[in-house]
Amino acid sequence: MSTNNIFRNAIYLVLVILALSACGTDDPPAAVLQARSLLADQLGVPAEEITIISVEEVEWTDSCFGLGKAAEMCAAEITPGWRVILDANGQEYEVRSNKTGTLIRSPQLPAAVLQARSLLADQLGVPAEEITIISVEEVEWTDSCFGLGGAAEMCAAEITPGWRVILDVNEQEYEVRSNKTGTIIRSPQL
Numbered sequence: 001m002s003t004n005n006i007f008r009n010a011i012y013l014v015l016v017i018l019a020l021s022a023c024g025t026d027d028p029p030a031a032v033l034q035a036r037s038l039l040a041d042q043l044g045v046p047a048e049e050i051t052i053i054s055v056e057e058v059e060w061t062d063s064c065f066g067l068g069k070a071a072e073m074c075a076a077e078i079t080p081g082w083r084v085i086l087d088a089n090g091q092e093y094e095v096r097s098n099k100t101g102t103l104i105r106s107p108q109l110p111a112a113v114l115q116a117r118s119l120l121a122d123q124l125g126v127p128a129e130e131i132t133i134i135s136v137e138e139v140e141w142t143d144s145c146f147g148l149g150g151a152a153e154m155c156a157a158e159i160t161p162g163w164r165v166i167l168d169v170n171e172q173e174y175e176v177r178s179n180k181t182g183t184i185i186r187s188p189q190l
Contacts, residue, residue: 028055031101035084038104039095042114043088043133053085053092065096067105089134108136112182116165119185120174134166134173146177148186 032055033047040047060066060081064074081098097104113136121128141147141162145155161180166173178185 028052029082029101031082031097031099031104032084034101035082035095035097035104036086039086039088039093039106039109041129042106042109044117044129044131045088049088051087053087055085056083057081058083058096060096060098065098065103065105067096067107089132091135109133110163110180110182112163112178112180112185113165115182116163116176116178116185117167120167120169120176120187120190123187123190124169126169130169132168134168135164137164138162139164139177141177146179146184146186148177148188 032052036050036052037047040050043050058081060079062068062074062076063079064072065079065081068074079098081096082101084095084097086093086095093106093108095104095106113133117128117131117133121131139162141160143149143155143157144160145153146160146162149155163178163180163182165176165178167176168174174187174189176185176187
């Protein structure tokens with residue numbers, strides 16, 4: 001190979017590297033930003049306070065991103081999308097979406113959690129958006145009253161799967177307990 005060809009190939013290689021580096025961007029895909037925005041809305045915190053920990057391009061095995069419920073119809077088809085890990089208030093959340101971000105779901109924020117926030121908002125007379133979800137914990141309550149039964153109350157002594165949700169309203173924390181589906185919700189403070 002002649003010196004001219006080596007020199008020309010070296011210049012070509014440098015130009016390719018420069019072109020590729022110019023194409024690279026640190027901005028996350030729009031779907032990731034939408035996932036962060038959805039989580040911010042659900043938690044009641046500004047999106048800027050949520051850190052993007054990781055972004056993974058995936059092919060979900062169904063149209064529900066592997067999060068379909070028993071009565072839900074999910075098409076059994078490969079669905080390209082994203083798995084996004086976010087940090088809010090020191091707790092990690094996984095958010096799943098399709099490729100464009102028009103469909104977004106999270107396994108950590110079941111409907112019961114959002115219903116707990118809504119109930120607390122109603123009882124305190126504040127907008128739900130002003131309530132921050134501090135933590136969500138899946139628990140097995142030792143009775144059907146979630147450990148909050150009164151002296152005259154009949155509570156079945158059976159393991160009851162559910163959620164313990166810690167919420168913040170104006171810098172005061174509230175604990176809300178629920179069954180798995182969120183159809184029964186109680187709070188020791190209210």
